[in-house]
Amino acid sequence: MPLLGGNAMKHSRRQNVIPGFGLSLGYTIFYLSLIVLIPLSSVVVKSASFSWGTYWSTVTAPREMASYRLTFGVALLAATINCVFGVLTAWVLARYRLPGKRIVDALVDLPFALPTAVAGITLATVYSGNGWIGRWLEPHGIKVAYTPLGILVAMTFIGLPFVVRTVQPVLADLEGELEEAAACLGANRWQIFSRVVFPQILPAILTGFALAFARAVGEYGSIIFIAGNMPMVSEVTPLLIITKLEQYDYPGATAIATVMLSVSFFVLLAINLLQKRSRRFAS
Amino acid sequence: MSIDIDNVSKQFGSFAALSDIRLNVPSGELVALLGPSGSGKTTLLRIIAGLETPDSGRIVFDGTEATNRHVRERQVGFVFQHYALFRHMTVFDNIAFGLMVKPRRERPSRGEIRDKVFGLLRLIQLEQLSDRYPSQLSGGQRQRVALARALAVEPKVLLLDEPFGALDAKVRAELRRWLRRLHDEIHITSVFVTHDQEEALEVADRIVVMNGGKIEQEGTPGEVYDHPATPFVFSFLGNVNLFHGRSLSGEAAVRKQAATVGYVRSHDIEVERRRSNPASLEAAVQAVQTVGPFVRVELHALSADDVLEAELSRDVADRLDLRVGETVFVRPRKVTVFAEDYQI
Numbered sequence: 175m176p177l178l179g180g181n182a183m184k185h186s187r188r189q190n191v192i193p194g195f196g197l198s199l200g201y202t203i204f205y206l207s208l209i210v211l212i213p214l215s216s217v218v219v220k221s222a223s224f225s226w227g228t229y230w231s232t233v234t235a236p237r238e239m240a241s242y243r244l245t246f247g248v249a250l251l252a253a254t255i256n257c258v259f260g261v262l263t264a265w266v267l268a269r270y271r272l273p274g275k276r277i278v279d280a281l282v283d284l285p286f287a288l289p290t291a292v293a294g295i296t297l298a299t300v301y302s303g304n305g306w307i308g309r310w311l312e313p314h315g316i317k318v319a320y321t322p323l324g325i326l327v328a329m330t331f332i333g334l335p336f337v338v339r340t341v342q343p344v345l346a347d348l349e350g351e352l353e354e355a356a357a358c359l360g361a362n363r364w365q366i367f368s369r370v371v372f373p374q375i376l377p378a379i380l381t382g383f384a385l386a387f388a389r390a391v392g393e394y395g396s397i398i399f400i401a402g403n404m405p406m407v408s409e410v411t412p413l414l415i416i417t418k419l420e421q422y423d424y425p426g427a428t429a430i431a432t433v434m435l436s437v438s439f440f441v442l443l444a445i446n447l448l449q450k451r452s453r454r455f456a457s
Numbered sequence: 458m459s460i461d462i463d464n465v466s467k468q469f470g471s472f473a474a475l476s477d478i479r480l481n482v483p484s485g486e487l488v489a490l491l492g493p494s495g496s497g498k499t500t501l502l503r504i505i506a507g508l509e510t511p512d513s514g515r516i517v518f519d520g521t522e523a524t525n526r527h528v529r530e531r532q533v534g535f536v537f538q539h540y541a542l543f544r545h546m547t548v549f550d551n552i553a554f555g556l557m558v559k560p561r562r563e564r565p566s567r568g569e570i571r572d573k574v575f576g577l578l579r580l581i582q583l584e585q586l587s588d589r590y591p592s593q594l595s596g597g598q599r600q601r602v603a604l605a606r607a608l609a610v611e612p613k614v615l616l617l618d619e620p621f622g623a624l625d626a627k628v629r630a631e632l633r634r635w636l637r638r639l640h641d642e643i644h645i646t647s648v649f650v651t652h653d654q655e656e657a658l659e660v661a662d663r664i665v666v667m668n669g670g671k672i673e674q675e676g677t678p679g680e681v682y683d684h685p686a687t688p689f690v691f692s693f694l695g696n697v698n699l700f701h702g703r704s705l706s707g708e709a710a711v712r713k714q715a716a717t718v719g720y721v722r723s724h725d726i727e728v729e730r731r732r733s734n735p736a737s738l739e740a741a742v743q744a745v746q747t748v749g750p751f752v753r754v755e756l757h758a759l760s761a762d763d764v765l766e767a768e769l770s771r772d773v774a775d776r777l778d779l780r781v782g783e784t785v786f787v788r789p790r791k792v793t794v795f796a797e798d799y800q801i
Contacts, residue, residue, distance in 0.1 A: 351541040354508050355603075357528045358535040359555035359610055369558070373545040455545045455590040 214435060221428040232429045237405050238414060244322060245411040246437060249390035252329035256386045257379055260337025267338070268345035282338045285331055290395025297328055298400040320402030325410060328396045333386030340382035344375050376452045384445040391438055458519045458613040458646050459484040460505060465514030467500055474500040476670045478514070485644040487637070489657035492667035493693070498650045499618055501667070505648060506616050507531045518613065531614075534607030534645075538619040540599040542591040548602050549587040552577055555610035577605040580639070597628040604636075608643075617649035621656065633660045654694045658682060666690045688720060688795055696723035698765045700789060719792040726767035727788045728754060728777060737786040740765065742779050747771075754779060756787055 221229065232238070266272070267279055285293065301308045301318035308318060318324050348371065356366045394412040401408045411434055418427035460482040467475040475497045482488050490498040503509040505516060507528035515524045523531060542551050550557075552574045556565055565573065578584045581601040591599055600620060607615060620636070621629040637660050640647055651657050657664045658678045666673045666681060666689075674686040685691040700719035729737065740756040743764070747753075752774035756765045765787060769777070779785065 349539075349541065351537050351539065352543060354528075355535065355537060355541040355606075356543075356554070356558075358506060358508075358531075358533060359558065359606065360529050361554070361558040362529065365558045369554070370543055373543075455592065 217428045217431050217435065221425055221432050223425045224429060229429050232426050233433045237409070238411075238430060238433075240406045241409050241411045241414050242433065242437070244325070244408070245391060245434075246441075248322060248325050249329055249387050252326055252333055252390045253383045253387035255326075255330050256333045256337045257383050260334055260382060260386075261341055261375070261379060263334075264338045264341040264345055268342050283335050285333075286335050290332065290393065291399065293331060294328060294396030294399030297331060297396065298324070301327060301400065319400055320408070322401075322408050324400035324402065325397050325408060328400050329390035329393060332393055332396060333390050336385035336389065337379065337382030340385070341375055341378045344378040345371075348374060373452070377449050380445055380449040380452060384442055384449075387445075388438060388442060391434065460614060460646065460648070461515075461517035461520075462501070462505070463515040463517060465501070465504060465511040465516070467497075467504065467509065467511050473670050475504070475511070478670075478672060480665060480672060480675070482646060482648060484519075484646055486662045487640045487647045487649070487660065488663045488665060489661035490648060490650045490665050490667055491652070491654060491657040491693070492673075493652060495669075496667040497670040498652075498667045502616050502618055502648060502650050505614070506533050506535050508535070532610070532612050534604075534610065534612035534615045536600070536603050536607050536615070536617040536620045538622045540591070540596075540603045540623075542599055542603055542606070544591045547588045547590055548578070548583065548594070549574055551591070551602055552606045552609050554606060573609060577609055580608075581605045595628075596624045597632055600624065600632065601635075604639075608645075613646065615645050615647040617647065619650055619652070622651075622653075629656070636660060658694070666693060668693070685793065688718075691720045691793060691795075696766060696768065697721070698723060698726060698767075698789075699763070700792065701761060701763065719789065719794055721789040721792055723753070723766050723768040724751075725789060725791040726765060727790055728756070728767050728769060728773075728779070729786045729788070730777060732786045734788050737788040740785055740787045742781050742783045742785060744781060745774075745779050747774075756785070758787065759784075 224232065263282065267275065267282075272278065298305075298319050300306050301311070301324060303309065303312045303317075303319070305319070311318060316323070318327055352370055352374075353366050356370045361369065392412065394410070394416070397410050398413055401410065401413075403409050403413060411430060415427045415430050415434075418424075418430065460480075462478055462480040462482075465475055465478045466473070478497075478501060480501075490501060492498045500509060504511050507523075507526060511524065515522055517523065518531070543554065546554065553570050556570045556573065559565075564570075575584065575587070578587055581604065583598060583601060583605075586594065586598065591602065594602065600623075604617075604620075617636075621632050624632065633656055649660070658681075661678060663676065664678055664681045665675045668689050674681055674690045676684075681690060682694050685694060691697055698721045700721055732739075738758045738760055740758045742754060743757050744755040745752060746755075750771060752769045752771060754767045754769060754774075756767060757763075758765055767787065777785075
């Protein structure tokens with residue numbers, strides 16, 4: 175290797191301390207293209223058969239707008255709920271010794287494994303007016319099944335494992351000494367959690383949030399069974415896409431899909447940036 | 458503040474970490490707990506801090522019982538071996554932490570906190586690094602930040618758990634000299650745990666040698682080194698050679714008993730080419746190794762079939778010019794005999 179190469183040469187050499195940079199970059203791009211980019215770009219191409227005007231009027235129709243609000247709003251809410259209770263669950267699993275902890279640990283993953291239709295039907299049964307849980311809620315005027323609240327329940331159900339599974343290992347690896355140091359300095363339990371533990375698990379929580387959100391936005395199978403699917407009220411965007419497909423309105427379906435794609439992409443990007451900010455100390 | 462440790466015992470499962478420890482740390486002293494790993498020294502330190510509770514016995518601070526006082530209220534500064542800095546906070550925020558978590562009515566104003574933190578940063582000579590994160594500091598700098606953080610709340614006692622254990626030799630030597638100077642300035646009652654006898658001898662006012670959950674000896678560095686109370690203390694504080702009774706025969710200071718064992722430091726062994734004393738033993742040179750400022754010679758005492766290790770200064774070694782396989786004469790300059798001998 176020449177010691178005095180050109181500037182560009184020197185620059186690339188300096189970056190590649192780990193060998194195989196070219197190969198791994200090529201592989202990553204190839205794989206991502208094959209699995210993600212090519213299928214998704216076909217969505218964009220398909221929707222391009224619309225003129226700009228038709229495209230715009232299709233994706234901004236009132237029924238569509240209502241479904242975006244519902245889908246993204248409830249998905250954000252569900253991901254937020256999952257963050258709170260997922261962190262609690264992860265905390266319990268990482269910090270305490272409980273009888274049957276292994277079983278609880280395995281239970282967390284069940285929403286991953288269950289076919290979504292099964293989850294939807296089960297939730298709809300349990301939360302309907304005469305179901306196990308629904309019959310206690312109905313007299314208080316709380317209707318869950320066949321309302322937007324049902325969508326929230328379904329989205330929370332399928333998103334739970336993401337937060338637990340991203341936060342739990344980070345909590346388990348946290349040095350106990352940090353909390354001891356904080357206690358020696360006079361911090362109470364709440365201060366130890368909010369100032370010492372929380373900032374360290376925040377990046378993991380954000381990752382879990384992003385995953386749970388993404389999963390909830392794309393969820394279809396379980397939601398259609400519990401949502402009631404009333405246009406303008408409880409109709410999620412994925413269902414709208416399916417409806418259009420069933421009517422052979424492919425350009426319409428893909429047009430809505432492009433909106434979902436771009437909104438999801440920007441939300442995930444924002445979460446990623448937030449996460450980077452929350453990890454700035456690790457530079 | 459003085460610390461009294463009163464008959465403290467601690468058991469971990471079937472392992473007795475501490476048994477019946479009694480110790481007094483006078484106000485303003487710098488005391489070293491010295492011992493091998495598993496000797497209970499860290500457990501004792503953590504019990505003083507309140508991070509661990511004793512199974513029996515009492516901890517008394519300045520005449521007031523503190524055994525059940527929560528670690529938050531003990532006003533101890535604790536420095537961990539691996540620094541335990543909050544890595545998501547800057548150096549400034551780390552040091553200010555103890556002041557920021559005070560209840561509002563006790564908390565100093567922002568300006569006062571700032572002055573206090575910068576005062577401490579001057580003390581640890583890291584003023585210009587106040588907005589760095591711990592990951593951007595070297596090990597020695599991190600440990601100084603940890604010390605400043607512990608001092609910020611003006612603790613009554615400073616406890617250090619192997620504070621220099623994770624640092625390289627040069628930084629360690631610098632930092633312990635710095636700690637000694639710091640202690641001479643602020644005179645805070647301090648207890649530090651170490652397994653490095655050199656560190657204990659250099660830094661501490663008093664050394665408490667621990668082994669197997671018990672205190673073997675307590676005293677000034679001079680007392681502990683020159684008058685070790687037990688064979689364990691003797692061997693833990695430096696290199697040791699055993700002279701069994703038969704090889705000591707003729708040595709005036711030692712009783713002629715076959716069972717007697719004499720303890721001799723490696724640097725107290727004289728090596729000669731000619732027999733100058735009838736008590737000298739004949740020995741074969743097995744190995745010669747230069748270790749920095751001195752030369753280590755491994756000798757095989759022919760009459761007693763013992764292996765001895767002598768440490769010679771460079772000029773003595775150069776004069777002798779020893780070769781492996783040569784026969785020389787060795788003589789202990791100073792022998793320590795323990796009345797009751799426990800085999801080590």
